[in-house]
Amino acid sequence: MREETLHHRPIVWSIAGSDSGGGAGIQADLLTFADFGCHGCTAVTANTAQNTTAVAAINAVPLDALTSQLLALQGDLFPAAIKIGLLANVEQVNAVAEFLRTLSKSDKVPVVYDPVAVTSSGGALTEDSIGEAVIEKLLPLCDLVTPNWHELEWLARASVNGAAQIASAAQLLRNCGCAAVLVTGGHGELVAGEIADFLSDGSGADWFVSEKVASENNHGTGCTLSSAITACLALGYPLRDACVVAKAYVQRGLRLGNGDKIGVGAGPVGHCGWPTELRDFPEILLPGEERARFYEYSPVGGGNAFVKGFAATDSIRLGLYPVVDSIDWLQRLAELEVRTLQLRIKDPGDDLREQIAQAVSIGKQYDLRLFINDHWQLAIECGAYGVHLGQEDLQSADLHAIQQAGLKLGISTHGFYELLRAYRYRPSYLAIGAIYATDTKDMSGQLQGVAKLARMARLLPDYPLVAIGGISLERAADVVATGVGSIAVVSAITKADDCALAVGEFKRILEN
Numbered sequence: 001m002r003e004e005t006l007h008h009r010p011i012v013w014s015i016a017g018s019d020s021g022g023g024a025g026i027q028a029d030l031l032t033f034a035d036f037g038c039h040g041c042t043a044v045t046a047n048t049a050q051n052t053t054a055v056a057a058i059n060a061v062p063l064d065a066l067t068s069q070l071l072a073l074q075g076d077l078f079p080a081a082i083k084i085g086l087l088a089n090v091e092q093v094n095a096v097a098e099f100l101r102t103l104s105k106s107d108k109v110p111v112v113y114d115p116v117a118v119t120s121s122g123g124a125l126t127e128d129s130i131g132e133a134v135i136e137k138l139l140p141l142c143d144l145v146t147p148n149w150h151e152l153e154w155l156a157r158a159s160v161n162g163a164a165q166i167a168s169a170a171q172l173l174r175n176c177g178c179a180a181v182l183v184t185g186g187h188g189e190l191v192a193g194e195i196a197d198f199l200s201d202g203s204g205a206d207w208f209v210s211e212k213v214a215s216e217n218n219h220g221t222g223c224t225l226s227s228a229i230t231a232c233l234a235l236g237y238p239l240r241d242a243c244v245v246a247k248a249y250v251q252r253g254l255r256l257g258n259g260d261k262i263g264v265g266a267g268p269v270g271h272c273g274w275p276t277e278l279r280d281f282p283e284i285l286l287p288g289e290e291r292a293r294f295y296e297y298s299p300v301g302g303g304n305a306f307v308k309g310f311a312a313t314d315s316i317r318l319g320l321y322p323v324v325d326s327i328d329w330l331q332r333l334a335e336l337e338v339r340t341l342q343l344r345i346k347d348p349g350d351d352l353r354e355q356i357a358q359a360v361s362i363g364k365q366y367d368l369r370l371f372i373n374d375h376w377q378l379a380i381e382c383g384a385y386g387v388h389l390g391q392e393d394l395q396s397a398d399l400h401a402i403q404q405a406g407l408k409l410g411i412s413t414h415g416f417y418e419l420l421r422a423y424r425y426r427p428s429y430l431a432i433g434a435i436y437a438t439d440t441k442d443m444s445g446q447l448q449g450v451a452k453l454a455r456m457a458r459l460l461p462d463y464p465l466v467a468i469g470g471i472s473l474e475r476a477a478d479v480v481a482t483g484v485g486s487i488a489v490v491s492a493i494t495k496a497d498d499c500a501l502a503v504g505e506f507k508r509i510l511e512n
């Protein structure tokens with residue numbers, strides 16, 4: 001079933017309350033799903049009576065009215081992801097949990113729960129007594145829970161005052177069985193002028209920091225964020241990519257939606273389409289940077305002090321970029337007038353130093369942009385043009401030494417989150433992969449495709465970007481059409497029947 005929904009416009013469910021004022025709840029969710037190209041279905045839990053100034057009534061729907069909606073959807077419109085918002089009473093929590101448990105037996109559908117229980121001002125939106133049922137029955141079924149600070153206090157039964165307490169309360173929720181917690185920070189500032197969301201899951205913790213937008217139209221931001229995350233999960237995005245794209249969507253809505261005057265109170269946040277501008281995306285807080293201490297952020301293995309700004313390449317379009325594993329290949333490609341090259345030696349012998357020194361010397365002879373993969377110490381010692389590092393190398397490599405030695409730095413990224421994270425270092429170029437499936441390296445689960453590549457490239461139109469992974473001559477034109485100025489290839493060159501012909505064809509496509 002899930003396979004089917006992924007091949008067409010993904011179906012996303014919202015199990016939530018209707019907002020008669022049209023700013024939050026089901027109404028905000030449907031607008032959001034549509035902006036992300038998803039088909040939204042709804043199971044209404046309550047017909048709230050509200051406007052931009054107050055919530056007058058909740059009006060829970062009877063239990064059979066809720067379950068009949070869920071069963072109707074299950075029978076025909078199977079979801080690629082489910083968002084849950086307002087649940088009005090314990091019976092609804094139990095019924096939804098039971099329904100999800102049964103559903104998960106046939107298919108694994110990502111579930112995002114936005115515990116719409118406390119308004120921004122601290123007012124109750126549901127019966128407080130649902131807390132216990134939520135913790136015991138619902139949280140263990142959730143892939144992500146997105147409480148604001150008030151809701152975090154309510155669910156974790158702990159007071160939350162400051163970054164360390166947010167992190168430990170999020171851990172308490174994870175201990176209840178939900179896979180991940182995103183604590184939304186729209187209601188308070190740990191650092192003046194900054195809105196920071198905290199994500200905690202099995203692979204670690206992150207702070208996503210955005211500039212505070214002083215918009216009068218901020219009603220429905222929580223619903224919009226959680227439904228945007230759900231839509232991205234339905235599109236197959238990994239959790240961190242879904243979170244940063246959704247946060248950018250809300251930021252864009254706050255920024256562009258501020259002009260509208262709807263109602264006399266807090267108007268609805270804008271729903272303004274896919275976020276296409278880098279300024280709307282959050283900054284990923286990095287361990288070792290100065291302001292990390294305000295967020296009490298020092299993850300295990302966080303590594304060295306943060307270093308930013310690496311030597312620029314002479315052009316932002318690096319052209320054809322073969323990645324090879326021998327001096328012979330370097331020499332051959334240099335003679336074919338390839339200018340950007342990488343030496344990627346994965347099984348070094350005793351002569352690694354000599355190989356890198358020889359590569360650097362060929363690089364100087366042919367005026368190459370020659371990057372050394374992984375072996376940054378030897379690259380510095382041999383005076384290489386540049387080094388290429390993966391995300392996991394960023395913690396262990398001495399970036400300060402690379403910067404001080406004047407070496408160029410390229411960083412691998414796989415998706416929006418890693419792209420934003422790597423961009424914080426302002427490297428000489430950013431590589432985006434894997435665009436297509438490849439036999440050269442196991443990249444399963446990290447495939448981007450050209451549509452996503454185009455979205456990423458649009459965020460950084462003036463930055464050197466390199467696309468890598470499964471790029472053949474036949475696919476090169478589609479890749480170039482996304483706006484990236486460079487194509488990195490292994491097998492399309494090293495396994496080509498006629499290497500010189502392949503080089504010529506790639507160059508032609510890139511230059512066109």
Ligand SMILES: Cc1ncc(COP(=O)(O)OP(=O)(O)O)c(N)n1
Binds near residue numbers: 321323431
């Ligand atoms: C241009 C370019 N992009 C990405 C990579 C991959 O680098 P990394 O993530 O460090 O993985 P390994 O190459 O070390 O397996 C690359 N080498 N070049």
Ligand SMILES: Cc1nc(C(=O)O)sc1CCOP(=O)(O)O
Binds near residue numbers: 439
């Ligand atoms: C080494 C490497 N890194 C990738 C990444 O996405 O980071 S993809 C990749 C393999 C590229 O080889 P080919 O051109 O033969 O597909």
Ligand SMILES: [Mg+2]
Binds near residue numbers: 373374388389390
């Ligand atoms: Mg590497």
